[in-house]
Amino acid sequence: MTIIFLVVAGVLALALSGSLGFVSTGFNAFLVSTQTWISTRFVAIQEFLTVPRDVAALRQRNAELEAEVARLQAQVVQLQSQVADTQALAALVNFSRSNPESAYTAATVIGRDPSPFLRYIIIDKGSNQGLRRGMPVVTEQGLVGRVDAVIGSAARVQLITDPTSAVNVRLERADREAVLTGTLAGDLTLDLVPQDISLELGDVVLTSGLGGSYPPDLIIGQVVTVRRRDSDLFQQAFIQPVVDFAQLKIVLVITDFRPVDITPLIP
């Protein structure tokens, strides 16, 4: 036993000292190549036996994950919509808090006028919620229009971009009044502006309150183009509204404003 131990120890000592390098190298190469050959065949056989089962499992897993992704995508879209609504509502709440002199009712836009000639929206609040004809409608950005017709649970709102709409406005910088009208293209034009007024791009346009249809000092937009000809009595300006009328979702109806009907006073 002792002899065997000594022989093995001697061989190991020779191997460690490098004296058996050619022997150990050849032996190691043989071992590695043999192990490689066996390992390669084993893996191939293992794959051959297991891959079909894995493909089926992977397909099932893939289908499950795809369904999960679809469900999550739908959830993301829903949550994004809720976030957008919440942000809009938060902005409207901030607006109503910063303008506590008026009472507001929030309403969701549920449709538009079926005729392309008119620019009206349908909202989901009506006389049951205290809405009346003539009440102004705003967003946190500015003036939207006014209630044109009301039923129990819905109302029709005429936008200020409607071609039949006319709003008495005030130019903030010049402190002069004019009339704002809508167009078929959905733009806003400022008419009846006296020639002596110097209109500049960026001038802010507010409601004047004249005529009693709208409360004063509601923001409408800014002057973007001025058309002035010496032969005309008045100059004309195009207004960029602050409200994006194509993206209206939620609006505020000013419920404590009572429009004044001045029709009997008109000769």
Next chain:
Amino acid sequence: MKNLVAFPVLGLVFILQMAILSRMTLLSGTVDLVLLVIVSWSLQEQVESSWHWAGLAGLLAGFTSGLPPYAPLLGYLLTVGMARLLLQQIWQAPILALFSVTFFATLLTHLVTFVGLFISGTLLPVGDVLSLITLPSVFLNLLFILPVHAVIRDLALWVYPVEELV
């Protein structure tokens, strides 16, 4: 009794028009689904209730729209009259009649609307009406009339089976 199907169908059509289609504009023109349904319904030979549908659609449009109430009613009734006239006396090719009636009905309803707004005190610039509303609407209506006609034809066959004519 068969006329009652007009209530749910036109109700659904108006909801689709106001909630979806009126938001999808080409310039300022939109597809008029109500008009297309009226046109397609009127061109079904076995259908006997075209006038009722036009009347109901006109009343619904007058109720929901800010237009003078008589304008859409008159426009839809004239559309049915034109469609029945063309169907009975002139056209033998259904597709040609379909496109012709759609084209002229769009022009007719827009003319009636224009006149109605003028009577109520709003004079719109004719050039803008044609370029921004009427021509895009004609294009969209001609684009949508075929799928609408396919649906309405099936509906007409369901409500008025052809066997009853024999």
